[in-house]
Amino acid sequence: MAATIRRVRSSARIRQIALTSGWLLVFLISLLPILGIVVGLWPPEQVTFADLKPFLAYQGLSVSIFMTLFSAIFSTLVSLYIAFMVYSQYHLSQRLQSFEKYLAPLLSLPHLAIALGLVFLFSDGSLFFVDPGLPRKGLSTLILAIVIKEVPFFLLIFSAIGRQLPIKYWLLQGKALGYQDYRCWWFLVFPPLLKQSRLALLAAAAYTLSVVDVSLLVGPNIPELFAVSVYRWQTSFAAGDQALAFWANVMLVILLAVTVFILYAHEKLAHGACKSLATQGSRFYLGKINPIFTAWLPMLGLLTAMMVVVFALWSFGFNWHSDSLVLTQLTTKLWQDEWLFFSLPLQNSLLIGFFAGLLGVALALLALELQRQKGKYWPDYYWLLAIILPQLSMVLGWQIMHIWSQGGYHSGWIVLSHLPFTFAYAYLVLKGPFLNVEPRYELLAASFGYSSWQSWWQVRFRLLLPAVFTAFAIAFSVSISQYIPTLMMGAGRVTTITTEAVAIGTGTQQDLIALYVLLQSILPFMAFFVAALLARRFRGSMGGNSVRDY
Amino acid sequence: MLEIIDCQIQAKTWRITLPDIHLNKGELLVITGPSGIGKSTLLHWLLGNNPQHVAITGQILLSGINVTDLAIEQRRVGLLMQDVYLFPHLNVQDNICFALPKTPQLSSKKQRRFAAMKMLEQIKLAHLARRYPQNLSGGERSRVGLIRALANQPQVMLLDEPFAALDPSTREQMGTWAFQQLTEQNIPSVMVSHDVEDIPSSAKQLCLADYYQTLEQIKAEMSDD
Numbered sequence: 001m002a003a004t005i006r007r008v009r010s011s012a013r014i015r016q017i018a019l020t021s022g023w024l025l026v027f028l029i030s031l032l033p034i035l036g037i038v039v040g041l042w043p044p045e046q047v048t049f050a051d052l053k054p055f056l057a058y059q060g061l062s063v064s065i066f067m068t069l070f071s072a073i074f075s076t077l078v079s080l081y082i083a084f085m086v087y088s089q090y091h092l093s094q095r096l097q098s099f100e101k102y103l104a105p106l107l108s109l110p111h112l113a114i115a116l117g118l119v120f121l122f123s124d125g126s127l128f129f130v131d132p133g134l135p136r137k138g139l140s141t142l143i144l145a146i147v148i149k150e151v152p153f154f155l156l157i158f159s160a161i162g163r164q165l166p167i168k169y170w171l172l173q174g175k176a177l178g179y180q181d182y183r184c185w186w187f188l189v190f191p192p193l194l195k196q197s198r199l200a201l202l203a204a205a206a207y208t209l210s211v212v213d214v215s216l217l218v219g220p221n222i223p224e225l226f227a228v229s230v231y232r233w234q235t236s237f238a239a240g241d242q243a244l245a246f247w248a249n250v251m252l253v254i255l256l257a258v259t260v261f262i263l264y265a266h267e268k269l270a271h272g273a274c275k276s277l278a279t280q281g282s283r284f285y286l287g288k289i290n291p292i293f294t295a296w297l298p299m300l301g302l303l304t305a306m307m308v309v310v311f312a313l314w315s316f317g318f319n320w321h322s323d324s325l326v327l328t329q330l331t332t333k334l335w336q337d338e339w340l341f342f343s344l345p346l347q348n349s350l351l352i353g354f355f356a357g358l359l360g361v362a363l364a365l366l367a368l369e370l371q372r373q374k375g376k377y378w379p380d381y382y383w384l385l386a387i388i389l390p391q392l393s394m395v396l397g398w399q400i401m402h403i404w405s406q407g408g409y410h411s412g413w414i415v416l417s418h419l420p421f422t423f424a425y426a427y428l429v430l431k432g433p434f435l436n437v438e439p440r441y442e443l444l445a446a447s448f449g450y451s452s453w454q455s456w457w458q459v460r461f462r463l464l465l466p467a468v469f470t471a472f473a474i475a476f477s478v479s480i481s482q483y484i485p486t487l488m489m490g491a492g493r494v495t496t497i498t499t500e501a502v503a504i505g506t507g508t509q510q511d512l513i514a515l516y517v518l519l520q521s522i523l524p525f526m527a528f529f530v531a532a533l534l535a536r537r538f539r540g541s542m543g544g545n546s547v548r549d550y
Numbered sequence: 551m552l553e554i555i556d557c558q559i560q561a562k563t564w565r566i567t568l569p570d571i572h573l574n575k576g577e578l579l580v581i582t583g584p585s586g587i588g589k590s591t592l593l594h595w596l597l598g599n600n601p602q603h604v605a606i607t608g609q610i611l612l613s614g615i616n617v618t619d620l621a622i623e624q625r626r627v628g629l630l631m632q633d634v635y636l637f638p639h640l641n642v643q644d645n646i647c648f649a650l651p652k653t654p655q656l657s658s659k660k661q662r663r664f665a666a667m668k669m670l671e672q673i674k675l676a677h678l679a680r681r682y683p684q685n686l687s688g689g690e691r692s693r694v695g696l697i698r699a700l701a702n703q704p705q706v707m708l709l710d711e712p713f714a715a716l717d718p719s720t721r722e723q724m725g726t727w728a729f730q731q732l733t734e735q736n737i738p739s740v741m742v743s744h745d746v747e748d749i750p751s752s753a754k755q756l757c758l759a760d761y762y763q764t765l766e767q768i769k770a771e772m773s774d775d
Contacts (some may be wrong), residue, residue, distance in 0.1 A: 440635050443599060446622035447629045448649045448702045455623075458648070462639050538639070 011451075019370065026367045032420045033385040033394050040397030041249055044242060051243035055251075058244065060223030067139055068226040069255055072208040073262055075146040076201055082147065083154030084193065085293040088185040091162060102301065104470060104532075107152045108524035109304055110481035111211065112501060115145035115218040116517050117307030120314070120510075141218045142225075148300065150204045157200040160432050161193060187278040191271050198267070199380055203387045205259045210252060210390040213483040213498070217505045226252070230392050231484070245396075252390040308521060314514030334511055342500065342519065348411060349480055349496040349523060355415045357476035357527075360422025361468060367427060368434045369456070377435075383427045386420035391484055399488045409493040417485035422475035429474055433467035466535035473531035477524030497523065551575060552706045552738045554596075557608030559588050565768060566761045568608070573706075573754070575736040578729060580749045582742075583758035589742040592758070593708050596740060597629055598622035612705045628704030628737075630712045634695030636683035642694050643667060643679040649701040669697050673731075689720040696728050700735060707732060709741035725750070 055061070109117075118141055122134040134141045167189055174184030215225040223229075230252060233245035316330040371377045381388060398417055407413055437460050445455035461468070483498050492499075501516035554571040566588060573579050581589050588604060595606045598621060610618045617625045636645050646666035647659075656662050670676045675697075678690060686694065692713065699707060712728070713721040729750050732739050743749060763771075 438635065440631065440633075441637060443597075443622070444629060444635055445648070447597060447625075447627055447699075447704075449623050449626065449651065451623055459637065463637075465639075 019373070022366050022370050026363060026370060029363055029419060029423055030367070030383055030385065032398070033389050035401070036394035036397035037253070037389055038397065039400050040393040040395070041246075041253065042397075043246055047243045047246045051240070052247055054240060055244050055247040058229075061229075064223040064226045064229060065251065065255065067220065067223075068209060069258065071139060071143050071146070071225070072205045072255075072259060075143045075150065075208055076205040076263070077266065078143075079147045079150035079154055079204065080194075080197070080201060082293065082296065083151045083158060084185075084190060086151065086296045087155055087158045087162070088182070088189070089294045090297075091159075091167060102297065103152045103156055104473070105525060105528045106297075106300055106304055107149075107156070108473070108477050108528045109149070109307070109521050110477070110498070110524065111145060111149050111214050112217065112481065112483075112498070112505070113307065113311075113517050113521040114148050115141065115214045116505065116513065117303075117310070118145055118148075119218060120310045120514065121303075121306060137218055138220050142214060142220075145214065145218060146204075146208055148303070151296065152300070153204065154197065154200060157197055158193060161196045163432070165189075165192060187274055191274050194267055194270055198263070199384060199388070201263050202260060203384065205263065206256060206388050206390060209255055209259060210392045212392065213502045217502065226255070227392060234392070234396055249390075249393040249396065252393055256390055308518065311514040311518035311521065314511050315518055317511060334515060338512070338515060342497065342516065345495040345497050345500045346519065348414075348494055349498070352411055352414050352418060352486075352494075352496060353476045353479040353523065353527075356418035356422045356479040357426075357472050359415070359419055360426045360475040360479075361430070361472050363419070363423045364426035364430050364471065365434075365461075365464075365468070367423075368430060372434075380428075380431070384424045386424040395485050395488050398485070402489055409489075409491050411490075411494050413489050414486055414494050414496075417489040418479040418482050421478050421482065421485075425478050426471045426475045429471040430464070430467060433464055437463050462538070465538045469531040469535045469538075470528075473524070473527040476527040480520065480523045551611075551613055552740070553609075553611040553614075555609045555611065557592075557606065559592065559604055559606050561588075561604045564762060564764050566758055566763070568756070568758075568761055571756070573738040573740070575738055576733045578732065578739045578741060578750065578753040579756060580741050580743055580753045581756050581758060582744075583762075585744070587758045587762065589758060590710055593710050593740065593742050596706070596708055597627050598625050626702070626705045628699040628702055628707040629710070630692075630695055630699050630707065631710045632712060632714045634683075634691045636686075636691060636694060636698070638683055641680050641682050642675075642686070643670065645683070645694065646670070646698050646701045649698045651703055666701065669701060673697060688716050689724060692716060692724050693727070696731060700731065700737070704737060707737050707739040709739060711742055711744060714744065 118134055119136055123136045123141070124133055134144065170188040171181070171184045174188050175181065179187065210227045210230075212227050212231045215228050219225040219228065226248070230245065230248040233241045233248055236242075236245075313330075315334055316332065317334060318330060367383060386394070395417065402413060441459050441463065442452075442455045445459045446452070450458065480496075481498055482496075483502055486494065486496050486499050490499075497516060497519045501513070501520050504516050505513050507513070552571070552573040554568065556570070557568040559566040559568075571579065581592065583589055591601045591604060592606070594601060596610060598617075600606070608618070609616055612625070612627075636642070637648065640648060643663060643666045646669060647662040650656050650662050650665055656665055667676060667679060670679055673693060675690065675693060678686065678694065683691060683694075696712075709728075713724050716724055729739075741749075741753075749755065
């Protein structure tokens with residue numbers, strides 16, 4: 001018995017040390033976004049309020065800011081409403097299971113690939129061009145690309161929230177009281193769903209506010225979107241540009257605050273409207289167009305497939321303007337010529353994505369487990385800061401710290417700079433399944449003599465395994481599509497498929513652009529494919545479908 | 551043998567002081583009482599899963615050894631609940647393998663699978679070995695659950711309304727079968743039950759309500775003293 005007590009004491013000490021270092025690690029990673037913002041927004045010595053004047057007087061600033069804010073709010077809200085309509089068509093139906101299965105691969109296509117896919121398919125000179133078509137560079141193309149990408153994102157968020165709400169019974173009650181199906185959806189389901197999607201809405205809007213790669217390639221030119229200006233000033237050495245960059249970063253944070261305010265006001269308004277319509281017993285016919293949205297997902301699948309096919313055909317030298325459109329013209333010449341150039345970026349992308357994804361998932365699991373042991377879960381917005389705060393200002397702060405540390409330009413730094421994002425998305429994906437693991441399984445394992453470590457590993461982790469695979473695929477995709485952190489931390493010396501795709505995308509060689517964007521799309525798709533295969537191999541109570549995000 | 555000594559369940563407004571309990575091998579103790587009185591709480595305390603809303607004091611002795619301060623995994627106490635909680639990622643055979651104790655005779659996967667299969671054969675459920683818990687009927691799940699708990703060779707078995715979810719005819723059959731298994735294996739058992747019909751005639755009974763005192767009663771008693 002004395003030996004047992006001694007063993008218990010020493011294992012308690014090891015446990016204590018492990019817990020403390022675990023918390024320390026998780027804090028470090030979760031605090032990186034705040035640290036980045038603070039350092040990034042710390043005024044350089046030479047900046048004064050006098051510099052605010054040239055910033056505010058900068059030509060086209062107000063239009064640029066307005067367009068940026070408009071695209072962020074508009075694309076987010078349009079995506080929200082489309083996603084809700086689609087969700088109301090699929091929820092409770094037999095096809096729900098299959099729709100969730102297909103969402104993840106649809107989501108895997110990076111924003112950039114969707115944006116360029118639209119250009120390749122619908123803009124001037126393309127296959128399906130119908131006058132006036134989509135502009136090669138313009139706000140409409142950008143907003144459309146973002147809506148296409150965000151709708152599946154919101155669908156996953158809704159289905160995760162929906163699992164915890166008694167939607168079935170609300171609809172039943174509503175219908176028993178004589179309301180039609182679509183009115184029940186708007187009166188009874190929409191308000192709580194909207195309230196619980198706050199963070200997702202904010203994450204989507206914040207992304208659009210500070211996205212550089214997509215804005216650069218398909219956003220309008222004169223004036224350019226605000227994020228592009230911010231990035232240009234940040235990287236410029238011209239006199240006065242650093243001061244402009246500082247005030248522009250301040251403006252980005254103000255824009256984020258305005259976005260929060262508008263989204264909150266929208267929520268209040270929508271709540272009020274639903275409530276007043278419901279209390280009046282009002283009739284409105286918006287819901288009648290719901291059936292149209294049933295077609296959204298098949299159409300999206302078709303569109304995605306078309307984009308990939310068009311990229312592939314372009315990269316294999318298919319000539320759209322030739323008189324005889326025959327597949328025998330296809331050649332692998334471009335792939336052979338380019339192999340020398342894309343093999344290193346491809347290898348970098350794979351390695352960085354793998355490690356950033358793996359560490360992101362491991363840290364998310366650690367953060368969840370530590371909170372579970374404490375018996376208290378911190379609010380989500382703390383863990384998701386990396387995807388809520390403006391990326392440009394945050395990464396600027398990291399870049400400054402990186403320069404201070406004189407760390408050099410190793411891919412390890414890029415992995416570290418991707419980690420807050422992969423961590424945040426992995427956390428978002430894993431939290432639901434993690435909380436849903438029945439604690440009595442571990443209690444039973446303990447009753448069979450398994451220690452808490454053993455039962456965590458053999459029971460909780462095993463039950464979560466399918467969700468862990470999906471989380472990894474999502475984290476990997478997030479890492480693959482990172483542009484700003486890769487470019488700024490690697491100082492252009494660590495190239496990935498994404499940085500190359502953007503660099504080439506600003507040029508005019510259509511077939512080369514297609515090749516790189518195709519590569520950028522294939523990597524996440526492969527990750528999802530492998531994750532789905534593995535998830536099927538390992539059974540778990542928490543299906544791999546219970547994903548929430550990108 | 552299980553002994554429970556000086557056991558007291560203390561809540562904010564009430565207290566239960568239990569008499570000392572001695573349970574020999576193969577004996578069954580049934581704890582009854584109205585819902586919310588702390589039956590399951592007492593059972594979880596015996597398991598080592600200390601409740602948060604009440605304080606339980608007392609000593610638990612298993613074969614003469616005080617296990618009160620040991621963690622769940624060091625007690626070797628079996629548990630069967632209403633929901634059997636077979637691990638969904640393991641098939642029936644591997645669920646039993648998971649519970650088998652780690653001994654030199656049961657060190658390899660092959661030996662463990664063989665032992666699990668033998669246990670299933672003994673209860674004529676070998677045909678379920680490869681099935682996953684989701685594909686079992688309620689009765690089958692309960693049987694596998696009990697066999698899994700017994701596979702761990704527990705020093706005492708705790709049963710928390712184990713058959714409440716079964717339909718009446720299966721419940722009766724399952725009850726008879728389960729108590730027979732426990733008696734055959736000479737394991738002392740403690741069962742919590744709502745249903746008096748569940749209880750075999752040979753069982754000892756403990757009704758918690760008989761030992762329940764409100765705060766007022768305790769105060770009155772103290773002032774009498």
